[in-house]
Amino acid sequence: MNGTHDDERRMLREDGHTALASLFSTYHGRLEKIIRFRLDPRIRSRIDAVDVLQEAYLETSDRLQSFLESTDVSFFVWLRQQTLQTLVDVQRRQFRQKRDVNREIRFASTGTSDGTSLSIAQFLIDQLTSPSQVVVNAEEMQWLQEALNSMNGVDREILALRHFEQLTNNQVAEILGLTPTAASNRYLRAAARLSEILQRLNSNTGPAR
Numbered sequence: 001m002n003g004t005h006d007d008e009r010r011m012l013r014e015d016g017h018t019a020l021a022s023l024f025s026t027y028h029g030r031l032e033k034i035i036r037f038r039l040d041p042r043i044r045s046r047i048d049a050v051d052v053l054q055e056a057y058l059e060t061s062d063r064l065q066s067f068l069e070s071t072d073v074s075f076f077v078w079l080r081q082q083t084l085q086t087l088v089d090v091q092r093r094q095f096r097q098k099r100d101v102n103r104e105i106r107f108a109s110t111g112t113s114d115g116t117s118l119s120i121a122q123f124l125i126d127q128l129t130s131p132s133q134v135v136v137n138a139e140e141m142q143w144l145q146e147a148l149n150s151m152n153g154v155d156r157e158i159l160a161l162r163h164f165e166q167l168t169n170n171q172v173a174e175i176l177g178l179t180p181t182a183a184s185n186r187y188l189r190a191a192a193r194l195s196e197i198l199q200r201l202n203s204n205t206g207p208a209r
Contacts, residue, residue: 008075013068020064024057027076031056031083034165038087038115041122043094056086077174080167116160117148123164124198140201147197151190158183159190 011019035049060067060082067078121144148156154176161172173183 005074009068012064012075017061017064020061021057023075024060024079027079028053030166031080034080035083035087037119037123037160037164038084039119040091040115041118043091046094047090052087052090053083055090056083059086074171074174077171080175116156117145120148120156120160120164121145124201144197144201147200151193155186155190155193158187159194162187163191163194 008019008023011023031053032049035052039047039049060079063082067073067075070078073081121141124144125141151159157176158172161167161175162169167175169184169187170180172178172187173180176183178186
């Protein structure tokens with residue numbers, strides 16, 4: 001655990017919930033971006049990332065002591081885990097309200113295969129599509145998801161964590177239980193594969209745009 005992690009843990013031990021409020025505020029912007037990336041597109045219009053963060057803060061406040069008693073995770077990685085679990089709970093409530101069991105999400109703290117591919121695909125489509133362009137059709141979205149699903153699952157998740165959640169290499173290694181060197185090598189491989197997918201998408205090798 002590096003100096004920053006030690007400092008954060010010491011702050012939390014000494015100042016408790018006062019330190020938690022300060023650190024949560026520091027990481028608020030990063031957590032909000034993660035929520036927006038991981039949020040299921042089907043219910044995006046019904047969930048506000050800020051509301052999720054407010055609920056996540058209450059959960060982390062209740063569980064602060066369990067973090068302080070742990071020795072194997074950094075504060076930000078733990079905070080991200082708690083925030084994503086809150087997002088899982090919020091999304092499940094939304095789907096139950098729709099009374100459609102077939103749409104129940106399958107989503108874990110590091111993302112499921114389908115969930116991560118969907119998040120990446122939606123993010124890329126949002127970036128590639130401007131108001132002047134024709135709305136991306138269902139076949140193109142399906143092709144993009146299938147192309148992402150063809151990637152190795154760990155590589156795809158590393159891509160999501162590094163490229164879209166903008167986590168550091170050490171944080172990715174901690175989340176996935178890899179060495180920093182292995183995480184870095186797999187990220188380079190995943191980034192190269194994503195570049196190939198985007199080239200095919202832009203050159204119309206995939207579905208017609």
